[in-house]
Amino acid sequence: MQKREFIKTxxxxxxxxxxxxxxxxxxxxxxxxxxVSQMANDEEFWSTLRSGFKLKTEYINLENGYYSMMPQAxxxxxxxxIKSLNFHASFxxxxxxxxxxxxxxxNLAKYIKCNFNEIIVTRNTTEAMxxxxxxxxxxxxxxxxxxxxxxxxxxxxxxxQAERYGILNKIINxxxxxxxxxxxxxxxxxxxxxxxxxxMVCHMINITGQILxxxxxxxxxxxxxxxxxxxxxxxxxxxxxxxxxxxxxxYASSLHKWxxxxxxxxxxxxxxxxxxxxxPVNGEYSYDKKDIRKLNHTGTQPMATELSIAHAIKFNxxxxxxxxxxxxxxxxxxxxxxxxxFKNIEINTPFDNERSCGIANVGVKNMKPANMAQILFDKxxxxxxxxxNPKANVHGxxxxxxxxxxxxxxxxxxxxxKEMSA
Numbered sequence: 532m533q534k535r536e537f538i539k540t541x542x543x544x545x546x547x548x549x550x551x552x553x554x555x556x557x558x559x560x561x562x563x564x565x566x567v568s569q570m571a572n573d574e575e576f577w578s579t580l581r582s583g584f585k586l587k588t589e590y591i592n593l594e595n596g597y598y599s600m601m602p603q604a605x606x607x608x609x610x611x612x613i614k615s616l617n618f619h620a621s622f623x624x625x626x627x628x629x630x631x632x633x634x635x636x637x638n639l640a641k642y643i644k645c646n647f648n649e650i651i652v653t654r655n656t657t658e659a660m661x662x663x664x665x666x667x668x669x670x671x672x673x674x675x676x677x678x679x680x681x682x683x684x685x686x687x688x689x690x691x692q693a694e695r696y697g698i699l700n701k702i703i704n705x706x707x708x709x710x711x712x713x714x715x716x717x718x719x720x721x722x723x724x725x726x727x728x729x730x731m732v733c734h735m736i737n738i739t740g741q742i743l744x745x746x747x748x749x750x751x752x753x754x755x756x757x758x759x760x761x762x763x764x765x766x767x768x769x770x771x772x773x774x775x776x777x778x779x780x781x782y783a784s785s786l787h788k789w790x791x792x793x794x795x796x797x798x799x800x801x802x803x804x805x806x807x808x809x810x811p812v813n814g815e816y817s818y819d820k821k822d823i824r825k826l827n828h829t830g831t832q833p834m835a836t837e838l839s840i841a842h843a844i845k846f847n848x849x850x851x852x853x854x855x856x857x858x859x860x861x862x863x864x865x866x867x868x869x870x871x872x873f874k875n876i877e878i879n880t881p882f883d884n885e886r887s888c889g890i891a892n893v894g895v896k897n898m899k900p901a902n903m904a905q906i907l908f909d910k911x912x913x914x915x916x917x918x919x920n921p922k923a924n925v926h927g928x929x930x931x932x933x934x935x936x937x938x939x940x941x942x943x944x945x946x947x948x949k950e951m952s953a
Contacts, residue, residue, distance in 0.1 A: 567853045571861040574938060580850070581935035590912040591940045596737070596765060596890055596931035597916065601791045601843070608842040609793050612835040628834055635837050639798060642844045644773040650800045651827040652786075652837055656764040657684050659783030659799035660731075662826050663760050664688045666809035667729065671697035676722045677731040679922040680705050680738060682762060685731060699726070705736070705743070707879045707924065709886070712744040716751050727757050734763040734777075735770075738918045738925050739880045740863070740890025742770070749778040758805065764788060767798070768847050770856040770888045780805050792843045795836045799826065855934060859889030862932040866941040867891050875952040879925050892918060894927025895951050903951070904928050911947040 570576065583602045586592070592600075601609065616623060632652070640647035653659040665688070675689055679702055689700045701722045709715050719730060730752050735742050749759045758780040766772065768790035774782050782800040786792035801809060807820045815828040847855065864884075870893065871878050879892035895903055900917035907913040907928065915928045930944065 567851075567857045570854050571857040577858065577934065578937065581937065584935045586935065590908065590914045591936075591943060593913055593915045593930050593932055593936070593940075593944065595933035595936075596788065596929060598794065599788050599791045599933055601793065602846065602935075605791055605793075605839065605842050605846055609835065609839040612838045616835050616838075624831075624834070631834065631838060635840055638841050638844060642848070643767060643798070643800075645775050645800055646803065649803055649806075649823060650798055651823050652832075652840070653783070653797040653799050653827070654795050654829075655787070655797040656762060656783045656785040657682075657797075658829075659797050660685050660760065660762060661688055662799055662812055663781045663783070663801070663809060664692060664729075664731075665812055666826070668808070668810070669696040669698050669728070672726055673698045673728045674701060674724060674726045675699075675729045675731065676701050676703065676719060676727060676757075678703050678705050678733070679920070680736045680741075680925075681731060681733055682737055682764065685762060689731070698728075701727075704923065705741070707739060707741070708881055709741075712747050715744060716747050719748055720751050720755075723752070723755050723757060727755065729758050729760055731760045731762065734761050734766040734772075734782075735888070735890065737762075737765055737890075738920060738923065738929060739892045740765075740887050740929070740931075741881055742886050742888065745777050745779060749780075753778070765890065768852065768855070769859065771852045774800055786840060786843070790840075790843050790847060793836045793839050795833055796840060799823075801826070850934070856888060858934060859932065860884060860887070862936055862938075862941060863887065863889050863891050863930075865938055866930070866945050867893075869945045870948045870952075873949055873952045876948060877927065879927050890929060890931050892925060892927045892929050893948065894925075895948070898951070900926055900928060906951060907944075907947055911943060913944055913947060 583604055584600065585603055635652060636650055637647045639652070640650055653662065669692055675698060677686060677689060677700065692698050693700050703718045703722055705715060705718065719732070732743055732745060732748050734745050745761055752759050760781040761777065761779045761783070763782050763784040765788060767784040767786065780802050784798050786796040786798060787794045801823055806823050809826060811825050811828055813828050815825045818825040867878060870876050875896040877894040877896060879894060880887050880890070894900065900919040904915055904917035907915055915930055918925050918927060918929050932941065
């Protein structure tokens with residue numbers, strides 16, 4: 532299939548067709564002739580994909596890291612699930628829900644490449660992480676290791692455990708531009724003592740977009756008999772990896788971010804050998820202590836959201852994780868490479884491709900992040916988020932394009948930063 536024919540087919544499909552159509556393979560057949568790198572800057576294709584999103588025209592959205600909106604294809608399926616659930620009501624909840632929840636977990640496990648008996652669907656990363664942190668048997672004198680770059684809610688949870696159980700939290704600082712993986716691994720290893728029980732690490736740091744060498748950190752920690760909890764809020768459906776290959780003990784993520792699932796869906800992975808050691812946050816005795824479902828007893832759950840996970844997976848598989856990863860990295864590199872040498876511009880994210888993907892943080896010297904974000908919005912109509920974290924040495928705005936973001940929109944950002952830095 533020639534490129535123009537492919538684009539025409541996709542446009543006629545209105546993007547909503549591929550998600551539900553039986554001929555999705557035919558529609559995306561063109562990809563077998565194009566390498567991942569070729570597709571990264573194929574503006575015609577990504578512009579066609581963009582047409583499947585309903586976007587606001589009042590501003591340019593470069594804050595997709597908080598919540599990546601659903602394309603109309605997923606949104607339509609989500610609405611259909613809500614209507615169906617409302618129609619069948621309690622009959623569905625009592626007769627079909629249990630089987631569907633298993634199917635959802637199986638589908639999700641296949642997508643993230645792990646055993647479905649090792650994952651549950653949660654509401655978000657925070658709930659999943661708290662399930663582990665709150666569920667471990669802490670004793671006075673136990674130690675936990677984390678970083679100033681970790682998500683604030685997780686640092687707060689460890690602070691609470693310190694007040695409650697008398698544990699010691701050791702907080703390290705990760706450089707914005709590390710020299711090597713070994714430098715990062717050493718920072719964590721040097722904090723370990725015989726009392727260390729758990730190490731928390733971000734897969735992708737949310738405030739800068741830096742990707743950490745999780746496998747190396749896990750291997751090191753296990754040599755010291757330390758368990759590792761990974762915050763993967765921004766990793767699932769953002770870049771290509773295999774959870775099992777990370778060799779971590781626990782992994783949490785939010786599916787409303789890069790997978791574009793409706794709000795209210797996340798996941799928790801617990802390696803099978805660790806399930807028994809985690810207490811349920813809510814009382815649960817109907818499942819065996821080695822059954823991960825014991826950790827998922829949170830009352831009546833929004834099944835329409837869970838059922839939408841399958842639709843989101845299908846949409847993302849249609850694009851392909853490698854193609855999506857390279858597109859997001861291309862967009863990040865596009866604007867970063869244009870502004871990094873501007874006077875007074877500070878890039879708080881590593882430049883190496885293996886250390887970052889779609890997210891980057893940029894600051895303007897002597898300008899408060901909040902003021903920077905306000906100027907970007909008021910004057911240039913760019914929506915982003917201010918990050919001001921002195922302990923992590925990060926001062927700037929987090930720039931997070933989506934797969935629908937165009938280079939023309941990023942040119943507006945480049946021009947804005949040029950004028951602001953001058």
